[in-house]
Structures are given as C-alpha cells and as structure tokens.
Amino acid sequence: MSKRTPKRFLDQLLRDTARTLRPPTDPKAVLNAVCATLSPRLDRPVRLKFVQFPTDMGLSGVTLAKDDEYIVVVEDTAPDQHKFVIAGHELGHCYFQTLGVHYPTGLSAAARRLLARDDDDIPWDKVVAMATRSADATDPEAEWEAEQCGLRLAAKFHKLVGPQAETGHPTQETLADRLSSSLGNIGGL
Structure with missing residues (x-):
C-alpha cells in the first residue's frame, strides 16, 4: 500500500486536474478529467x-478491474455532489490498490464476458449486479482511506463545478445546495 495519505493524494490529483479544466464545468466532465489525470x-x-x-x-459505486483498465461505475441517479463521493471512494481503492477488500476473487467469468462487448452493447445493470461484495472481505483501514478520498473530492465540488468554480465565490444556488445537503435533503430544497 502507498505511504501517501488520502489528503495528499487528492490534493495533488485535484491540483493537476484543475489545470486541465475551463470553468464553469459539468460535474461528469470534472470526474472524467480526474480519471484522466489519475490514469498515468x-x-x-x-x-x-x-x-x-x-x-x-444497496450500492452506488463499484470498480471493475479488468486486465487492461479500471472501470469506475457510479450511480447515475445520485445527486451530483454524491457522485463525487462515490467516484472518489472508488478512485481511492484504485490508487491504494485495495480493490480486493470487496472483491477478493476479482470479476466473475460472466462479468468479464459481458465487458468484452462493445461499450454500447454492455448490459451495465447486469454487470453491476454481478459485482456483489464479499461479506467476509472487510478491511476498516482500506475503507477509511477510500471514504476519505470520496469525502475530500466531494468537499471540492463547489470549487470545481458551476458558477463558483469561475468566480471562486458561492452563489445563491450553491448556498441553497449546501443548506439542503447539511439538512439531509440531498435531493434539493
């Protein structure tokens, strides 16, 4: 496992990614840019x-580790800021090489066959359903590291996405989103 901490890892990753972004930026575009920066x-x-x-x-994110790539799958219906938590958590597992925490045997043969298809022909719902977590595979330290990555990425959401990314100041909309999230209404006011 790397000696780097989730904070150092995410701070450096986001600094490097921010250089490639032109605000205001769409949340999915930011997350794709983070993945592109992490890949090398x-x-x-x-x-x-x-x-x-x-x-x-009962899951909102999973990483499918193929021989030639990682596919980080994120729940599309989650609120944008929560997508940052999900993706950051999964990217933390990739970076710290702790994917075996949930899937010690890796992808099933059936999932590998489905993933061998062209991207548009992959039944993603079936692949995700096949990626069931192992109940006996737990590592609290690995989960803490991954969760810290997700939370740190989400904490940068408003600096990377939307009007505040361009101005550096919160807007009425971002303040409403923050209030809504802090009150537990993640779907909005």
Whole structure:
C-alpha cells in the first residue's frame, strides 16, 4: 500500500486536474478529467461510467478491474455532489490498490464476458449486479482511506463545478445546495 495519505493524494490529483479544466464545468466532465489525470499514475487506465444501479442492490459505486483498465461505475441517479463521493471512494481503492477488500476473487467469468462487448452493447445493470461484495472481505483501514478520498473530492465540488468554480465565490444556488445537503435533503430544497 502507498505511504501517501488520502489528503495528499487528492490534493495533488485535484491540483493537476484543475489545470486541465475551463470553468464553469459539468460535474461528469470534472470526474472524467480526474480519471484522466489519475490514469498515468496507476497500472492501467481509469474509465468512468454512469449507470442506473438495480434498486435492491444497496450500492452506488463499484470498480471493475479488468486486465487492461479500471472501470469506475457510479450511480447515475445520485445527486451530483454524491457522485463525487462515490467516484472518489472508488478512485481511492484504485490508487491504494485495495480493490480486493470487496472483491477478493476479482470479476466473475460472466462479468468479464459481458465487458468484452462493445461499450454500447454492455448490459451495465447486469454487470453491476454481478459485482456483489464479499461479506467476509472487510478491511476498516482500506475503507477509511477510500471514504476519505470520496469525502475530500466531494468537499471540492463547489470549487470545481458551476458558477463558483469561475468566480471562486458561492452563489445563491450553491448556498441553497449546501443548506439542503447539511439538512439531509440531498435531493434539493
């Protein structure tokens, strides 16, 4: 495992990513840029995919580690700021090489076959459903590191996305979003 901390990892990653962005920027574009910046630092490229997860799954993010790439899959219906938490958590697992925490045996043969199709022909809901977590594979330290990455990325949301990214100051909309989130209404006011 790397000696770097989640804070150092995310701070450097976001500094390097910010140089490639032209605000105001769409949340998905920011997350794709973060993946593009991270890819050369890992053993394979990182690709981001937004899909609707099966409702009974209880997950909102998963990383599919193929031999030639990581595919970070994020729940498309999650609020934008929560997408940053999800993606950051999964990217933390990629960076710290702790993907085996949830999936010690890796991808199933069936999932690998589905992922071998052209991207437009992949039944993402089925692939995500196959990526079930192992109940006995837990590592609190690895989860803490990954969660810190997700929370740190989400903390930068308003600096990277929308009108505040351009001006550096909160707008009425970003203040309303913050109030809504802090009150527990993540879907908006």
